[in-house]
Amino acid sequence: METNWAEENLQTIRTLMERSALYRRALAPIMLFAGVVGVAAAIIGTAFHFDSPFAFTRLWPDTAIFAVVGAFLIARRQSIKDKEPFWSAPARRVVLAMFPTWLAGIIVTEVFRLVATNDSQLVWWLLPIWMVLYGLALHGASFFMPRGIRIFGWVFFLSGLALLVILAIKNSSNNLPPFVYAHYLIGAFFGGGHLAYGAYLYLTEKGKNAA
Amino acid sequence: MNPEPFQQLDRVIHEKGRLAIMSMLAAAPELSFTELRDTLTMTDGNLTTHIRALQQEGYVAVAKSFQNRRPLTTCSLTAAGRKAFAEYINLLEQIVRQTKK
Numbered sequence: 001m002e003t004n005w006a007e008e009n010l011q012t013i014r015t016l017m018e019r020s021a022l023y024r025r026a027l028a029p030i031m032l033f034a035g036v037v038g039v040a041a042a043i044i045g046t047a048f049h050f051d052s053p054f055a056f057t058r059l060w061p062d063t064a065i066f067a068v069v070g071a072f073l074i075a076r077r078q079s080i081k082d083k084e085p086f087w088s089a090p091a092r093r094v095v096l097a098m099f100p101t102w103l104a105g106i107i108v109t110e111v112f113r114l115v116a117t118n119d120s121q122l123v124w125w126l127l128p129i130w131m132v133l134y135g136l137a138l139h140g141a142s143f144f145m146p147r148g149i150r151i152f153g154w155v156f157f158l159s160g161l162a163l164l165v166i167l168a169i170k171n172s173s174n175n176l177p178p179f180v181y182a183h184y185l186i187g188a189f190f191g192g193g194h195l196a197y198g199a200y201l202y203l204t205e206k207g208k209n210a211a
Numbered sequence: 212m213n214p215e216p217f218q219q220l221d222r223v224i225h226e227k228g229r230l231a232i233m234s235m236l237a238a239a240p241e242l243s244f245t246e247l248r249d250t251l252t253m254t255d256g257n258l259t260t261h262i263r264a265l266q267q268e269g270y271v272a273v274a275k276s277f278q279n280r281r282p283l284t285t286c287s288l289t290a291a292g293r294k295a296f297a298e299y300i301n302l303l304e305q306i307v308r309q310t311k312k
Contacts, residue, residue, distance in 0.1 A: 006303045006306040006307045006310075007307055009230065009303055010300070010303050010304070010307065012230070012231070012234070013230065013234040013237075013300065016231055016234035016235050016238075016250075016251075017234050017235070017237055017238035018238070019235070019250060020234070020235040020236070020237075020238040020239045020242065020250070021238045021239060024246070024250075079278075080278060080279045080281060082243075082245050082246075082249075083243060083244070083245045083278070083281055083282070083283055083284075084243040084245055084246050084283075085241075085243060085278065085283065085285065086278070088239075089239050089240050089241075090239075
């Protein structure tokens, strides 16, 4: 009898401590924003023919920076509204968990920008690299976030690997798709993926998404 | 069974609401009043009462500041609070071990 309550108390303490360390800002508005930005960038990239390696490696990293800044502003607005600190310990953990892969993404992109100046087909390889790195970033952050983020990270990670294999097969027969498809793909994954996940969160996290 | 660990349990922490507050604060450097209230689904009055009890015991420190001109109340465990919480956990573990023997 006494063991039961003591064990239950310990279990409750553990659960509360874990919950206390989680990042709790509503993610639906952030995901929806990132999705809209991704889709808009894909439309701009296709419509305005951002088809040179330089234009491609400018458009998408700038889009990512815009999405990250927007996400920070949304999170900040939520924290002010909820009277909670913005730069909280869980927020710091999430950023630190994502930082190495973000840094790797920036460096890889810069290297491609320098190396692939005249070879637009070479830039195709950036796509799976970005997807794998973003998937790893989400996976790392998921240890301090709600569980769904981990699945979302795995989707990016596995899709990136699958795309890498497909590109390798296509490349072996000198048959890489036209470069415009890169905008479609990145728009579908980064834009459509975030929109879909944001819509899912919006429907399942009701009450948290007022910001 | 040795009843000693049970008798040694800190009665201030042992109350359900205060134990929940202490548990959350033990895993974070500080938490805002609203974070605690929303996560523990407590009313403002209830949470204030518990925090005041913990504050009087010297287990919790409360800091008031402003974020974007809005008042922000944050709570954190003091060194004494952290020690008392660790002792409380040790005693619970002792109770579990004893009754399992």
